[in-house]
Amino acid sequence: MIPFQMRPDEIVSEARSFNEKLAKGVGNLMDVGDIPSGVTPKEPIYKEDKLVLYRFKSETPASNKTPLLIVYALVNRPYMTDLQENRSTIQGLLEAGQDVYLIDWGYPDAADRFLTMDDYINGYIDRCIDVICARHGVDKLNVLGICQGGAFSLCYAAMHPEKIRNLVTMVTPVDYKTPDNMLSHWVQNIDIDLLVDTQGNIPGEMLNWTFLNLKPYQLMAQKYLGVVDLMDDPKALKNFMRMEKWIFDSPDQAGETFRQFIKDFFQQNKLIKGEVQIGEHTVNLRKVTMPVLNVFAEQDHLVPPDASRALKKYVGTKDYTELSFPGGHIGIYVSGKAQKMVPPAIGEWLNAR
């Protein structure tokens, strides 16, 4: 027995109402206007190749004298942390007394395909850190790494512990082979050398396609159906569009970096084995001896919480704290709940150290 109770006229009526809403909504969509990439004023401090290091402007001077550098992933764009007024992790960190810097990696092109993890971590990140330290006359700063940027930050912290005062990792994969890691499951049988040798850089669209296919029905269809109900509210629609713009704004990933990241981290899980080799260094997480705050999302479908939680087991610090957020990989930055909870907690943790 199937509990479906709709008469044909009811079906037509609902379908018609849906279509009317959609038709009006699509009209409103045309009037959304420009969507900025980030809302908090910022100034470029340092540029190198396609990278720009920004410092965010704050209305009040930072109470924490140790500057904070945000290292974002090479996947998608960093303005996710600064998406809209009142929905900005950056804003929250500024309000929590931090002096916030951020690395914008730009859009790598074919000429960047030979950028290695060594170039990114011991090159770009290291030089950005030198620039900030010199500006502030300090030897060490605070680093906040996000997702893949968190993995890069962990590697950096293990190789240059003397330059990091406190490390915050957010939705950062550490153990890449937890049983619920779908992305990792998918790449195990892929010949990454063949892929990178043939493709060069890995197209952003391909990465995006992969992420959307983690939950294709929800992310490619149901989500839009839900929005039809709020499409007559221009403000709500604009906010929806900010997120849409971000989701589909996906830079390509430098081929050599992708090669090492997928082979060493995803396929061979070398980070927790202490076997990752970056330039002249072997990355040993035991050398991460500064205080560590590990922030993860309980409903993260990209980086399962267990993948992040593993850090506790491998990190060398005695001052390790976890912050578990009841939300998803993106919600941890953009949801209303996150604004109240996450940046203030990070600020407080940093200010106490």
Next chain:
Amino acid sequence: MGHKKQPQHNYLDHRIMSTNANIWNESLINDWVATQRKYWDTWSEFAQKAGAGAFAAGSEKASASNPFAAFSPTAGNPFGQNPFAQNPFANNPFAGNPFASFTAARNPLEGALEQWWSAIKPQAQGEIGTVAQRFYDMGKSFMSMAEGMFGAAGQEQPDAALNMWMSSMQAALQQWIAQIQNNFDVATPDLPGVSGTTLSTWAQLADSVAPWLNMSQHFLKEVAEGHLPGGIEMPGVGAAQEQFLRALSMPGLGYTREQQERLQRLARHLLSYHDSLRGYKLAFAKTALASLDAVQKRLQALHKDGKKIESLRGLYDMWVDGSEEAYAKFAMSDEYQVVYGDLVNALMRVRKDMNELVEHQYELMNIPTRSEVDTMQGRQQENRRENRQLRHEIAQLRAQVERLSKPARAASAAKGGSRTKPPAQDSLPIDDDTEEDLTAIKGIGPKMMEKLYAQGIKNFAKLAQMNTDFAERLDESLKAQGRILRDDWIGQAKKLLG
């Protein structure tokens, strides 16, 4: 809304019922076609009415955003606009759909759905345009489900309608699976009456790997249909394929040998790609069946709890949840890992062969190739890396020289301030240049050993002699990142000396 009463009830009278919904037979198709016709007739009427009412302006400007413009008598010829020009599914590489010709001949309204959606589709470019496209796709899928339900709602009981609808999808899926198994999988079913719902979503998921990998759609279509580059026709399965493979393995002869070998390799890889794609789609099709089961189970659970589905939205959400559940299980299976990896690898091998063929042509024309550019870019990046490193080291050395060139000031400072540390020693007391293999020490690699040699530290005795101050300065000038003390090179050297 003031729309006119739907005439669907008359339609019940002359509706041809399928007696066996498990077989995708002609009467079932006719059934769907008739349903579609009725449905779209209804829509057209509504559209015309709405076009004259809600969108009464009728101006050129208004018609741009008027979803019903194409059906409005005041609009231009609705057929002037090619519905396939903007059809997101028109790019389907698997165009040789056996259903397509089958239904097209019998379905005069084929394309009506496209027509309508083409009309509603906004013409925006850029970000808005791509988002609108996604709304468009979603709406089409949702409306298609409504269409399916509406069509099936001709049954006496609404629940029987849903049952029939699901059975027909099940039958269609089984047919798809049979096609794939028989190597007749050139088509992803554009299933009549149910396109845009869960079935075609599965099919799209199976298809979407192709654009993901940036392959040209045309090329894939050719491959999928068995036409290989160079006029090679690919046979199907069994003995023919074996023979063909054997032919592909024959060594090439004479002076075009290399080119022949390249083509043979490409053809072999194309065959293997074809197989991988088949395996991948088969797994998808089977999982689509499983998703129907998952939906059934949810329905049963609802029934057990005495709950009812009373809206399309409710049905859609349940559908999404059931399908997502089946998909997640599939995506985490060992089978998926294998078919997915195999497909990507097979596709990459084909692509690599294609690149090589193209490069060969370029070489003949004396045009630089991607490989050459790669070599240059690789070397350039290596140079940039070294250059950065050297600049860094020079800066450090400069700073060091500056410090050393001010000994007087340092000395007087030392005299004045009693708390200042005594000047550190600048060289090691023993003067022995015997070269030993320092890599025996953990933390010293061949490169580091070279650097140490350059500083005059060539044996364990010299390392063991260092004091902390010296080690710190040495560490700085070697850019060893604190490793000398952290890894306790001094202690290690002492240990090795016994």
